[in-house]
Amino acid sequence: xxxxxxxxxxxxxxxxxLRKVPSTTFWPVLRVAQATVVVEVLVGVVxxxxxxxxxxxxxxxxxxxxxxxxxxxxxxxVGAAQREVSDVEVDLDSLDRRSQVLLARRIVLREIxxxxxGTLLVVTLLGRAAGALV
Numbered sequence: 001x002x003x004x005x006x007x008x009x010x011x012x013x014x015x016x017x018l019r020k021v022p023s024t025t026f027w028p029v030l031r032v033a034q035a036t037v038v039v040e041v042l043v044g045v046v047x048x049x050x051x052x053x054x055x056x057x058x059x060x061x062x063x064x065x066x067x068x069x070x071x072x073x074x075x076x077x078v079g080a081a082q083r084e085v086s087d088v089e090v091d092l093d094s095l096d097r098r099s100q101v102l103l104a105r106r107i108v109l110r111e112i113x114x115x116x117x118g119t120l121l122v123v124t125l126l127g128r129a130a131g132a133l134v
Contacts, residue, residue, distance in 0.1 A: 002033070002037050003127060003130055005033040005036045006033040006066075006119050006122045006123045006126060007123050008033065009026070009030045010120045010122075012026050012029050013026050013116030013119060014116050014120075016109075016116075017109060017112045017113045020109060022105055022109055022112065023112065026112055026115075030119065034070050037066045037070060037126075040066075040126070041063065041067050044063050055131075058128075059129055062125050062128040065125045066122040066126055069118055069121050069125065070118065070122060072118070073114060073117075073118025073119070074115075077114045080110040080113075080114050081107045081110070081111060083110075084103065084106050084110055085107070088103060
């Protein structure tokens with residue numbers, strides 16, 4: 001379920017970013033995908049505590065790493081927004097309405113790009129954990 005949800009979020013984000021169309025739907029899809037990663041890790045911990053062992057120890061890395069990737073991606077998303085704002089040479093409040101909207105659009109597109117790349121990495125890790133990717 002986590003693999004599918006993250007693949008959907010990555011595809012949605014990639015299409016939005018490539019088309020340069022800020023998608024309001026991307027964010028709820030991404031958050032659901034991130035929640036499935038948390039659930040997947042919790043299920044894995046419960047199974048591990050119950051005494052079940054994965055086929056190899058790399059499964060642990062591929063199972064838990066998506067959680068860290070999601071957290072790092074969120075931090076990078078904040079940094080991306082800060083970079084866009086720092087490129088503005090005047091006070092943000094002094095910008096006219098059109099300039100503010102265009103700035104917000106650039107920020108959202110940059111954030112979608114960052115989160116899409118992070119989600120693609122999560123898909124890769126989850127696929128490896130599931131054994132779907134060699």
